[in-house]
Amino acid sequence: MTVLVARRxxxxxxxxxxxxxxxxxxxxxxxxxxxxxxxxxLVYLALxxxxxxxxxxxxxxxxxxSWSNITDAPKGEIRPLxxxxxxxxxxxxxxxxxxxxxxxxxxxxxxxxxxxxxxVLFGLTLTMLMMPFVATMIPRxxxxxxxxxxxxxxxxxxxxxxxxSPYGIFLMRQFFLSIPPEIDEAARVDGxxxxxxxxxxxxxxxxxxxxxxxxxQFVYFWNxxxxxxxxAQSQRWKTLPxxxxxxxxxxxxxxxxxxxxxxxxxVVPVALLFLVLQRRFKQGFLFSGxxxx
Amino acid sequence: xxxxYIGPLIASGVYSLTDYPIxxxxxxxxxxxxxxxxxxxxxxxxxxxTLIYTAFSLIIYVGFALFVAILCNGTGRAIGLxxxxxxxxxxxxxxxxxxxxxxxFNRDFGLANFLLDRVGLPTQGFFQxxxxxxxxxxxxxxxxxxxxxxxxxxGLQAIPGxxxxxxxxxxxxxxxxxxxVTLPMLSPVILFNTVIGxxxxxxxxxxxxxxxxxxxxxxxxxxxxxxxxxxxxxxxxGYASALAWLLFLSVAVCTAVIFRVSRHWVHYEGRR
Numbered sequence: 001m002t003v004l005v006a007r008r009x010x011x012x013x014x015x016x017x018x019x020x021x022x023x024x025x026x027x028x029x030x031x032x033x034x035x036x037x038x039x040x041x042l043v044y045l046a047l048x049x050x051x052x053x054x055x056x057x058x059x060x061x062x063x064x065x066s067w068s069n070i071t072d073a074p075k076g077e078i079r080p081l082x083x084x085x086x087x088x089x090x091x092x093x094x095x096x097x098x099x100x101x102x103x104x105x106x107x108x109x110x111x112x113x114x115x116x117x118x119x120v121l122f123g124l125t126l127t128m129l130m131m132p133f134v135a136t137m138i139p140r141x142x143x144x145x146x147x148x149x150x151x152x153x154x155x156x157x158x159x160x161x162x163x164x165s166p167y168g169i170f171l172m173r174q175f176f177l178s179i180p181p182e183i184d185e186a187a188r189v190d191g192x193x194x195x196x197x198x199x200x201x202x203x204x205x206x207x208x209x210x211x212x213x214x215x216x217q218f219v220y221f222w223n224x225x226x227x228x229x230x231x232a233q234s235q236r237w238k239t240l241p242x243x244x245x246x247x248x249x250x251x252x253x254x255x256x257x258x259x260x261x262x263x264x265x266x267v268v269p270v271a272l273l274f275l276v277l278q279r280r281f282k283q284g285f286l287f288s289g290x291x292x293x
Numbered sequence: 294x295x296x297x298y299i300g301p302l303i304a305s306g307v308y309s310l311t312d313y314p315i316x317x318x319x320x321x322x323x324x325x326x327x328x329x330x331x332x333x334x335x336x337x338x339x340x341x342x343t344l345i346y347t348a349f350s351l352i353i354y355v356g357f358a359l360f361v362a363i364l365c366n367g368t369g370r371a372i373g374l375x376x377x378x379x380x381x382x383x384x385x386x387x388x389x390x391x392x393x394x395x396x397x398f399n400r401d402f403g404l405a406n407f408l409l410d411r412v413g414l415p416t417q418g419f420f421q422x423x424x425x426x427x428x429x430x431x432x433x434x435x436x437x438x439x440x441x442x443x444x445x446x447x448g449l450q451a452i453p454g455x456x457x458x459x460x461x462x463x464x465x466x467x468x469x470x471x472x473x474v475t476l477p478m479l480s481p482v483i484l485f486n487t488v489i490g491x492x493x494x495x496x497x498x499x500x501x502x503x504x505x506x507x508x509x510x511x512x513x514x515x516x517x518x519x520x521x522x523x524x525x526x527x528x529x530x531g532y533a534s535a536l537a538w539l540l541f542l543s544v545a546v547c548t549a550v551i552f553r554v555s556r557h558w559v560h561y562e563g564r565r
Contacts, residue, residue, distance in 0.1 A: 020467070027364055028371075032378040038393050038436055039381050041404065045393075054402050130492055130544045167489065171444060174481040177561040178451060208447035215380075216440050223386035241386055263389040270384050271377060278376050 039267075046073075046261040053256045066257065073261035076247040079235065081262060084243030087232065091153050091239055092221035098161035099168050099217045100210055107172020108198050112184065122173070129166040141230055155231045156221075168213050175209045176202065211280045215273075222270060240266055309535035314528050326535035336536070338511060339519040342427065343495060346515065349431045350494040355486050358438040362445030363475065376446070383439025391503035394433055395420065423510040430500060430513055441486045448482035449475070477560040484559045488548055495544050516540055 045053050047069060048062040055063075074081045109115070110122050144155040179202065187197045203210075221227075225241040232238050238246070244266070248259035309326055311319035330336050365376050385393070398405050398419035406416050420426050456474045465473065476483075498517040501507060507514040507522070520540070524533035 024364065024367075028375050031361060031364065032375045035378045035382060035436065038385060038390065038397070039378075041393055041397055042385060042389070054396075056402065056407075058404060058407060126488070126548060127545065129488075130541060130548065170488070171485055174485045175448070175451065178448070178478065178481045180562045205451070208450040209444075212443040212447040216443060219384055219439075223384075225386070225388055241388060245388065260389070263386065266386065267381070267384045271381060274380055274384075275373060275377055278373050 042260055042264060042267070045257060046264045048257045050255050050257040069257055069261040073258045074265060076243070077251055077255060077258070078247050079243070081240065081243050081247070081265070083235075084238055084240045087153060087228075087237055088222060088240040091156050091224075091228070092218050094153075094157045095160040095221045096214055096218045098157065099165075100214050102161060103165075103168030103213070104172045104203065104206065104210065105198070106169040107174075108176050108194075108202065110169065110173040111176035113194060125166045125169055129170065144231065150231060151233045151237060153232060153237055156224075156227050168217065171209065171213055172206070175206060179205060207280055211277050215277060218273075219270060222266070305534040305537050308531055309538045311531040311534075313531035313534075319531060322531070326532050327539075329532065330535060330539070335511070335514070336519065339514045339516050342512070342514055343497070343516040345427065346431060346497060347491065347494040350434050350497075351487065351490045353431070353434045354438060354441050354490040354494070355483065357435065358441035358486070359445055359479075359483065361438065362442050362449060363471075365442075366446060366449045379442055380439045382436035387499055387503075391500060395504055398429060420504050421509060423508075423512040426505050426509060426513045430504065433500065441490070444482055444486060445479070448479050452478040478562070480555075480559040481561060484551070484555050487551060491547050491551070492544060495540065495547075 044062055047065050047067070048055075049064060049066045050069070052062075106125075110118065110125075140155070140159075141150075144150060149155050149158075183201055183205075184197050187201045192200065223241060224239070225245075228237075228239040228242055232242065240262075244259065244262040248255050248262060308319060310321060310323060312322045312325070313319035361379055365372060365379065382390070397403050400406065400416070400418050400421045403419070405419065409415070409417060418425060419429055452474065456478065457470055460470055460474055496517050497515050498521070501513050501515050501518050502521070505513045507518045516536070517540070520533050520536045523529045523536060
């Protein structure tokens with residue numbers, strides 16, 4: 001893979017930086033700075049001395065910097081955050097896995113397989129996409145109550161192992177439709193059925209889109225407040241957003257610095273995960289083989 | 294799966310034909326609710342606010358995100374860092390992000406006014422000003438392009454590099470490469486983000502609910518906020534259902550039109 005990447009980027013470029021590359025670097029730098037704004041403010045508040053978050057006039061860095069917030073925040077005002085973190089990892093991890101498996105299969109079916117009612121079913125999927133969440137919330141709750149699954153993480157995980165949201169199905173369909181059919185045909189000639197074609201030929205191609213979808217879904221579950229509010233009712237099953245609000249905002253005197261530090265604790269692991277995974281934003285090897293090279 | 298989606302849709306369709314104050318049972322009134330909303334000035338205003346928001350949000354979510362993704366697509370030092378910085382604001386949970394924006398643009402102690410004051414400009418009302426609240430809510434969308442950005446980036450990576458080489462050999466410049474390779478090859482993802490963008494911006498609720506509650510002077514009264522008010526503050530369930538149904542139909546019609554038009558500009562390599 002490395003070899004192929006290196007070969008692709010070989011076409012000789014002028015060694016002197018051109019005007020357009022300087023402009024691009026400048027655009028990237030200013031983009032980075034602007035995007036940093038809310039994150040900077042988050043970090044600023046997170047490192048402020050509790051009680052001095054809004055001191056006037058504000059300085060570039062909080063004064064004094066309260067490093068002890070880093071270790072104080074996870075201890076919680078009322079209850080430590082680690083138990084909530086475990087539930088969040090369970091919820092986000094299991095739900096994301098389900099999403100990636102079932103949504104890619106459904107997307108593949110809509111893009112590649114021919115079966116009666118395909119267009120009607122896809123239309124129905126899009127219809128679901130357009131429905132406000134509030135409309136489906138109540139019947140779903142009633143269903144899981146009948147199944148006796150209230151006060152657990154199951155109602156938050158199980159739907160995602162049955163297709164889950166239309167968003168991922170639609171995205172995967174769009175991706176599979178953009179793959180040249182010659183690849184499937186070659187596999188079929190070699191005797192592979194749709195199942196094998198999907199797993200061995202198409203899924204490795206889909207790494208970039210799977211990384212993107214996985215990341216987006218994970219962030220959605222990780223930050224989800226409404227879902228756990230409905231289903232995870234006892235402290236045993238509550239997730240991080242609930243835990244943070246419970247510890248630092250529902251109290252008589254909200255500790256905003258520690259609140260923001262807890263949020264930062266939520267953001268940093270996901271940011272690191274993204275930093276590792278974004279290296280996977282490289283196309284699968286098959287594509288580079290097209291076009292007769 | 295569809296049972297839990299289609300069921301409530303039909304139910305709210307039935308409710309929309311009734312007069313249903315939440316206590317008591319619904320009374321059938323036919324199309325009365327729909328006639329009523331034609332004359333409801335506040336509703337017409339809410340539609341206007343929603344359409345303005347949707348139009349500008351689409352430019353940001355579909356257009357600006359595409360620009361950023363192309364910018365961040367190349368190789369080079371620190372490209373991973375810039376990608377992270379673009380995605381980072383989308384990682385902040387909404388319950389915290391809304392608090393952050395509210396404080397940054399607070400009229401009395403916000404950093405924005407502090408900086409304006411430093412350079413000698415007058416203090417602004419921001420979210421507390423009827424003229425500025427809507428543009429500001431739209432502007433916050435610049436930091437919410439994370440999902441569109443990621444899907445574009447993955448789409449860009451799926452474009453075979455040979456296509457670029459071929460067209461460069463044919464003498465195409467950067468504009469030609471964008472117009473004849475990037476745009477057609479990326480069109481399925483552009484369609485995806487356009488549809489998603491319409492769905493989420495027509496239904497915008499959270500940000501308005503947390504930051505402005507529809508105010509000041511109804512300047513950020515989005516469609517769903519209006520439904521929420523009618524249903525859970527004024528308890529007109531029948532009327533609210535009619536509003537919700539009309540919203541659903543509008544989004545459906547928009548999406549159908551986009552799909553119909555997409556046949557002319559979306560290029561599917563896998564379906565010839």
